[in-house]
Amino acid sequence: MKAADREKLREMGLPDLQAQEKELAEKLFRLRMQKALGQIDNAVKVRETRRQIARLKTLIRQKELAQPAAAPAGGR
Numbered sequence: 001m002k003a004a005d006r007e008k009l010r011e012m013g014l015p016d017l018q019a020q021e022k023e024l025a026e027k028l029f030r031l032r033m034q035k036a037l038g039q040i041d042n043a044v045k046v047r048e049t050r051r052q053i054a055r056l057k058t059l060i061r062q063k064e065l066a067q068p069a070a071a072p073a074g075g076r
Contacts, residue, residue: 009056014063021056024049 009017028049034040 006055009059014060014067017056017060017063021053021060024053024056028053 009020012020028046031040031046031049035043035046040046
């Protein structure tokens, strides 16, 4: 993933990041099925997709922590 792509991800909103994570999870599922069936021609795609998902999850968590908490979890 190039630096420009990472910058685009950082600029995206939380719902967009979550939607993209879901798409990549589906893509990873399809790649794993292809790998199991012996249909995949480039096994590196599985690793790249896993890493992209990890990057997205990291950004999602950073954005969640950056948002001020609306109410404390204890709530008393």
